[in-house]
Amino acid sequence: MRLAAIALMVAGVAAGQGGISALAQDAPKAKTDADLIASATSAAPAAVAKDATVVIVGADGKLRTLRSGQGAFACLPDDPNTPGHDPICLDRNGLEWLKSLLTRGKPPEGKVWLGYMLKGGSDASIDDPFATEPPEGKKWVQTGPHVMIGGPGITKMLEGYSKSADEAHKPYIMFGGTPYEYLMVPVE
Numbered sequence: 001m002r003l004a005a006i007a008l009m010v011a012g013v014a015a016g017q018g019g020i021s022a023l024a025q026d027a028p029k030a031k032t033d034a035d036l037i038a039s040a041t042s043a044a045p046a047a048v049a050k051d052a053t054v055v056i057v058g059a060d061g062k063l064r065t066l067r068s069g070q071g072a073f074a075c076l077p078d079d080p081n082t083p084g085h086d087p088i089c090l091d092r093n094g095l096e097w098l099k100s101l102l103t104r105g106k107p108p109e110g111k112v113w114l115g116y117m118l119k120g121g122s123d124a125s126i127d128d129p130f131a132t133e134p135p136e137g138k139k140w141v142q143t144g145p146h147v148m149i150g151g152p153g154i155t156k157m158l159e160g161y162s163k164s165a166d167e168a169h170k171p172y173i174m175f176g177g178t179p180y181e182y183l184m185v186p187v188e
């Protein structure tokens, strides 16, 4: 995932700060809509991305639809606050999951979700869903192209998978033990 901006955004909201617009992807110095759409849709196979909805994090800290699509997926462009390229496409349940993260709310109940990050991703932490920077002395966790699977029962499924990202090309658990945990599945 690519939660740095989201975590920063939520923190900003919580503190009542006005710094959110600096992070927003529709801030004045941001890329054009076409750039953002191209970035977002690069996260999934072309067949999935071509009719996907494209959403961005707006200046108000909420998700804003940039392009409506008839497909099952919604894509977000690269998060400029993380070091790597990390656009993401999520199915409907995945988007609900993301919204629950945005608000630090409860993930949707009874819904399995699937996401694509075929350009890879950068994470400040694989343990803390709200980390905005790597822990002291640690680096950003860079993962190559991957898909993500989460939802109810995932805790049972995750038994036996690594809780370390060291094996970057094998599946591993993200945010294990939190309500947001899911399986990272590198595909390269």
Ligand SMILES: [Cu+2]
Pocket: 001, 002, 117, 121, 146, 148
């Ligand atoms: Cu990811």
